[in-house]
Amino acid sequence: MPELAEVEYYRKQWDTGVGERIRAVAVHPDKRIFRECNAAQLVTELEGRSLCGSLTHGKQMLFEFSDGAWLRLRLGMTGNLSAANKDYEPSKHDHLVFECDSVALVFNDSRQFGSCRLHIGKELPSWWSSLPPQILDPRFTLEHCREALRRRSRSPLKSILLDQSWFPGIGNWMADEILWRTALHPALLGGSIRGSALKSFFNKTIEVARDALEVIGTDWGTPPTSWLFPHRWNDGGICPSTGEPLVRETIGGRTTCYCPTLQTLP
C-alpha cells in the first residue's frame, strides 16, 4: 500500500520499540525481502542491540540501532510494520520480527516486493545521505521540477511523478491526485509543461505531499471527499470537482484515474 504518508505511518508503529533491547530476531531467511542482504548476518548483527530511532525518505525507512548499525526497509506493494505483544508468534508473512523486552516489532509483506539493507558503521550510510531532496525539503524547488521534466521530456507526466529519483515517495494515488489538482492530463509529455502549468505542477506536488502526511501519515485518517483519492479506486467514480464520470486507463504502465473534462489533451 505504501506511499510517503503510509510509510511515515508505518515507521511510527515501531516507535514503541525505541530504547528497547532486541533479545532475538526471527526471520524467514529464504524469502524475497532478503534478496539484497544476508538474513543470517542481519540476525547476528542486530541481536543484542537496541533500537535508537528511525527516519523516512520517500518510501524508504531507516532504523538506527545502538553501536552503529542501520537497517533500511522498503515496503514494496504490500509491506507493513506493526507492534505486537512480546511473545508474538510470527505468522506466514511476518518475515522479520524483532523480539524486544516488552514488544515485538513485525515486518509483514505477503507479496515480498519489500526489501532490507543493512549497514554497519557509526555514521549515516552514504547511500542514505546522498538521496535526492524530499518533496517537503527546501531543496525541492521549482528548478528541480523543471529539470525533472526536461530530463524526462518524452515521458508522460504520470511516469515522471512515479520516478523515485526525482519525486521520492510519490506513488500511484498521489500522482493521480497531483495531476487532477493541477488539471493536467496524465499522458501529457514532460517536455510540454512550462510557465504557469509548471508552477502549478510544482505547488500541487508539495501540497499533496503535505496533505497526505497530515491526514494519513499521522493516524491513517480518512481523506476528505473533496480529494480525488476516495473516488479513484473503482470504475464508476465521479469527479468531485466537475461532477463528471472519472476515467481509468493504463498510462505509464499503471492504472491511472483522471477527469477527462478537467484534464484535457491539446
Add this chain to the structure above:
DNA sequence: CATCATGTTATAAT
C-alpha cells in the same frame, strides 16, 4: 480460471 493490485528493477530498445 482470469484479472488486477498504493512498487522496483533488470533488460532491451531507442
Add this chain to the structure above:
DNA sequence: CATTATAACATGAT
C-alpha cells in the same frame, strides 16, 4: 551514454 518501455517478481482479492 542517456532515456524510455516492458516483463518479472509472489501472493491475495475479486
